[in-house]
Each structure stands twice: as structure tokens, then as C-alpha cells.
Amino acid sequence: MPTRHSSDLLVIGAGVIGAACAYYAARRGLNVTVVDRGPVAGGTTGAGEGNLLVSDKGPGPELELAQLSTSLWHELSDALPREIEYEAKGGLVVASGTEDLAALRTFAARQAAAGVTAETVPGDRLGDLEPHLTPGLAGGVHYPQDAQVQPALAAAHLLRAAGGRVRLRLGEPVTGILTATDGRVRGVRTPSGDLHAPCVVNAAGAWGGELARLAGVLLPVRPRRGFVLVTEPLPRVVRRKVYSADYVADVASGSAALQTSAVVEGTPAGPVLIGASRERVGFDRTLSVEVLRRLAAQAVRLFPVLATVRALRTYAGFRPYLPDHLPAIGHDPRRPGLLHACGHEGAGIGLAPATGQIIAALAAGDEPPLDVRPFRPERFGDGAAC
Amino acid sequence: MARDRSPAALVGAATDDAFEITFDGRPVTALPGQSVAAALWAAGILAWRSTRVGGRPRGAFCGIGQCYDCLATVNGRPNRRACLLPARPGDAITTQEGHGHAELGV
Numbered sequence: 001m002p003t004r005h006s007s008d009l010l011v012i013g014a015g016v017i018g019a020a021c022a023y024y025a026a027r028r029g030l031n032v033t034v035v036d037r038g039p040v041a042g043g044t045t046g047a048g049e050g051n052l053l054v055s056d057k058g059p060g061p062e063l064e065l066a067q068l069s070t071s072l073w074h075e076l077s078d079a080l081p082r083e084i085e086y087e088a089k090g091g092l093v094v095a096s097g098t099e100d101l102a103a104l105r106t107f108a109a110r111q112a113a114a115g116v117t118a119e120t121v122p123g124d125r126l127g128d129l130e131p132h133l134t135p136g137l138a139g140g141v142h143y144p145q146d147a148q149v150q151p152a153l154a155a156a157h158l159l160r161a162a163g164g165r166v167r168l169r170l171g172e173p174v175t176g177i178l179t180a181t182d183g184r185v186r187g188v189r190t191p192s193g194d195l196h197a198p199c200v201v202n203a204a205g206a207w208g209g210e211l212a213r214l215a216g217v218l219l220p221v222r223p224r225r226g227f228v229l230v231t232e233p234l235p236r237v238v239r240r241k242v243y244s245a246d247y248v249a250d251v252a253s254g255s256a257a258l259q260t261s262a263v264v265e266g267t268p269a270g271p272v273l274i275g276a277s278r279e280r281v282g283f284d285r286t287l288s289v290e291v292l293r294r295l296a297a298q299a300v301r302l303f304p305v306l307a308t309v310r311a312l313r314t315y316a317g318f319r320p321y322l323p324d325h326l327p328a329i330g331h332d333p334r335r336p337g338l339l340h341a342c343g344h345e346g347a348g349i350g351l352a353p354a355t356g357q358i359i360a361a362l363a364a365g366d367e368p369p370l371d372v373r374p375f376r377p378e379r380f381g382d383g384a385a386c
Numbered sequence: 387m388a389r390d391r392s393p394a395a396l397v398g399a400a401t402d403d404a405f406e407i408t409f410d411g412r413p414v415t416a417l418p419g420q421s422v423a424a425a426l427w428a429a430g431i432l433a434w435r436s437t438r439v440g441g442r443p444r445g446a447f448c449g450i451g452q453c454y455d456c457l458a459t460v461n462g463r464p465n466r467r468a469c470l471l472p473a474r475p476g477d478a479i480t481t482q483e484g485h486g487h488a489e490l491g492v
Binding site: 130131132232233234235236237239270305308309310 | 438465484485487488490491492
């Protein structure tokens with residue numbers, strides 16, 4: 001097959017992670033090709049809520065990634081157009097009972113020790129922050145560093161801002177990984193031809209495991225399904241991202257069973273988004289009325305005013321889940337030339353810039369901005385079995 | 387000679403008695419079975435909502451419940467599709483400003 005194209009870096013996946021990899025690589029002077037079987041943000045990214053959170057992360061490598069990303073998103077909000085709907089709105093985590101509250105405050109104190117701004121809010125002051133919040137909650141913690149973007153627009157504008165060094169090939173599925181006789185990756189195969197590059201990045205989101213399998217390595221990315229309810233357009237009813245303390249426990253859980261916890265936030269466009277559910281059911285998009293019923297009921301418990309407005313629609317997405325809840329970022333020593341940037345579960349929008357910066361540095365042969373050993377893709381065992 | 391080619395005349399239908407609804411407080415005559423949008427159109431009223439961002443006038447567009455352009459506040463409840471909602475005696479239609487939920491804003 002003829003060589004159609006050659007670049008320094010080939011990114012598989014035009015979601016926000018792939019876009020961030022391309023953006024930061026282009027800024028380093030690399031020529032990048034981004035290939036995706038669908039449109040920009042058509043898979044994992046477009047089905048997200050756009051949360052840029054530090055509040056739901058305990059001290060550790062994921063929090064460090066989130067903290068770097070928080071400052072990078074702040075920079076990006078100046079570099080990218082307003083249409084990405086970046087809002088440094090802050091998060092508010094609330095606890096209904098004293099036991100929950102004690103656990104939340106312990107968690108927040110550990111986060112604060114790791115550099116997160118976390119302000120304790122007594123129950124009777126929650127209404128100052130969120131006037132529509134139900135009275136009688138035990139208390140909460142305010143996280144001013146939490147922010148939000150519109151994920152599909154953020155991905156699209158990252159790609160656009162990357163400029164002429166990035167070439168986009170949409171609607172082209174990757175059907176194979178090309179390797180040299182020494183096993184090194186040298187490009188990918190698509191139905192319209194081979195694309196050559198010395199470095200290939202797996203930014204395929206929830207489908208990152210399948211992509212890894214094409215390359216002959218094991219990366220156990222599994223889809224964790226989440227539904228989001230969308231209300232009719234409203235004025236600013238919810239000022240921050242507001243969620244109940246049990247969300248953190250749900251995120252950390254490895255259970256396949258359905259978990260729901262109220263996560264409520266307004267958007268610049270008007271609709272209020274209501275999440276969050278998690279269940280491991282494979283790539284099954286079937287609408288679950290039971291999940292929606294629970295989401296709505298939990299949101300109304302937090303914000304009784306929502307009982308008077310209508311939910312217009314819902315969407316489901318697959319959060320790319322790895323068993324230890326950490327993403328896979330960096331070189332895959334089992335397949336030289338292959339890098340992974342996937343498995344961020346429900347935090348991929350937030351963690352995209354730091355991930356992109358790491359991948360760009362590694363692809364350019366430089367030191368990454370933080371220690372990437374916790375994210376090493378081969379940590380789940382070698383790929384001999386696949 | 388001008389012929390009455392209204393749907394009612396074409397099928398020789400006789401309607402029940404007309405009744406009154408109001409639009410922004412002024413009386414509008416409606417016929418049984420008419421949608422709110424049809425009654426407003428028949429009274430020469432073409433716009434009963436302003437858009438959220440630009441404040442531009444909106445009324446019925448598709449007329450079959452698909453485009454959501456004809457949203458109106460009916461008896462205090464916003465976002466009713468005027469093209470689908472049958473008019474009922476005494477209905478109070480009011481011009482909807484934007485999303486119609488301004489009172490919820492904080």
C-alpha cells in the first residue's frame with residue numbers, strides 16, 4: 001500500500017485527550033496527524049459533562065495530574081476562544097448527615113495538605129453559596145479551583161488552535177498498527193491507506209483497550225456507562241458544580257453494579273446537567289429509565305426547585321475505566337513507538353491538558369512535567385496473552 | 387365570486403360556539419379544537435416569545451410540534467408548544483421572555 005502521509009506524531013482519537021496531545025505537540029514543533037473513525041469529540045468526550053475537578057480526587061498521582069491540568073486549563077481559557085465555555089465556577093460538595101460530613105472534612109483536610117484549596121462551609125451557610133440548595137444539610141466543602149468547559153467545543157478549539165502543524169483525518173477507522181521487523185511501531189493502517197509516524201498515541205478513550213489489542217498489547221480499558229439528564233434552559237439556578245459527598249466513594253468504587261450520586265451543575269447555554277451514574281454493562285447504550293429516575297430524584301433532593309422544571313433529554317457515555325482508576329499515559333515498553341493516553345474514566349476532560357503536555361514531551365524526547373511512573377501502561381501485565 | 391375555501395367550509399363543518407382566551411391580557415376569540423397558535427394567528431398575532439440571547443420575536447414555525455419555536459407561557463406555565471396545545475376557554479397566553487423561568491435565577 002502506498003505511503004499516504006508521514007508525520008512526527010500520529011494521534012488516534014479526536015477527543016479532548018487527542019486534541020490536547022496534538023495541541024501541545026504542535027507547540028513543540030512536531031507535525032501531527034490526528035485520525036478518528038468518527039467526528040471530533042464523537043466518542044468519549046462528547047458524552048462527558050466537561051468537569052475540571054480537583055474536589056473529587058484524594059492526594060496521589062491523579063490529583064497531581066489534575067492540579068497541573070487546572071493551571072493549564074486556566075492558561076487555555078485565555079488562548080482559546082470564549083466558545084469553549086470555560087467557567088472557573090468552583091465546586092461545592094455537600095453532606096446530608098454528620099457522619100458523611102466528618103468523612104468529607106477528613107478527605108478535604110488531606111486534599112488541603114496536598115495543595116488543594118478546600119473551604120469548610122457550615123450547614124447554615126450553604127444557602128449563601130447556593131440559594132436553591134435544600135435546607136437542613138449538615139454542611140459542605142467549597143472547592144474554588146473546580147471549573148467546567150463544554151467538552152466538544154474545547155476539543156474542537158484545541159485542534160483549531162494547534163494550527164497548521166496538525167492534520168485532521170476524520171471518518172477513518174484505524175484497522176491495524178504497522179510495525180517494523182524489530183516490533184517497533186511505524187504507523188497505522190486505515191481503509192484509505194497507511195499513515196506513517198515514528199510515534200503513535202492511543203487516545204481512543206473508552207475504546208483504548210481495543211486499540212491496544214490491535215497493537216498486540218494488553219490494556220484493560222473497560223467502559224463504565226454514565227447517564228446525564230438535561231433540563232430545559234434555565235437562568236442561573238445552580239451557581240457551582242454541586243454534588244453529594246457519596247459521589248467520591250462511587251468514583252473510587254470498582255463495583256460493576258449501578259451507582260448513582262447527585263451531581264448538579266448549570267451551563268452557560270442554560271440547561272442544568274444532572275449526573276452521575278456509573279455501571280459496567282459493556283458498550284450497551286440502552287436507555288435505563290431506572291437510572292434516570294434515580295438521578296432525577298437525587299437532584300431534586302439537593303435542589304427542590306428542579307421538581308418544577310422539565311428534563312428535556314438525556315445522553316449516555318462510556319467512561320474509560322482502568323481497574324486502578326488511574327489513566328495510562330506514556331510509552332508502552334512492550335511496543336516501542338506506541339504511547340497511550342487513555343483510561344481517564346470520568347475525569348478525561350479535566351486531565352486532558354496535563355496528559356497532552358506529558359505525551360508531547362515524551363514524543364519529543366524530553367522530560368515530562370511530572371512523574372509518569374504511576375500511569376505506566378504496562379502495569380496490568382504483559383500483552384503476551386493477547 | 388369569492389368562495390370561502392377555509393377547511394371548515396370545504397368539509398361543510400359547523401363549529402361549536404367560539405370562546406375567549408387572552409393574549410397579554412387582551413381578548414382573542416378561539417374555536418373549539420383550535421390550537422393556541424391557530425387562534426393567535428387567526429387574530430393576526432404572529433409572535434409570542436422573545437429569544438433567550440438576542441430577544442428576537444418568535445411564533446409558530448413548523449406548526450407540527452417539532453421545532454419548539456412556538457413556545458409560549460400558558461396560564462403561567464412556560465415552554466408550552468402553542469402549535470400542539472388546544473385552546474381552552476379562559477386560557478391566559480402571555481409573551482414568554484427567553485426561557486420563561488426568570489424568577490428562578492439566583
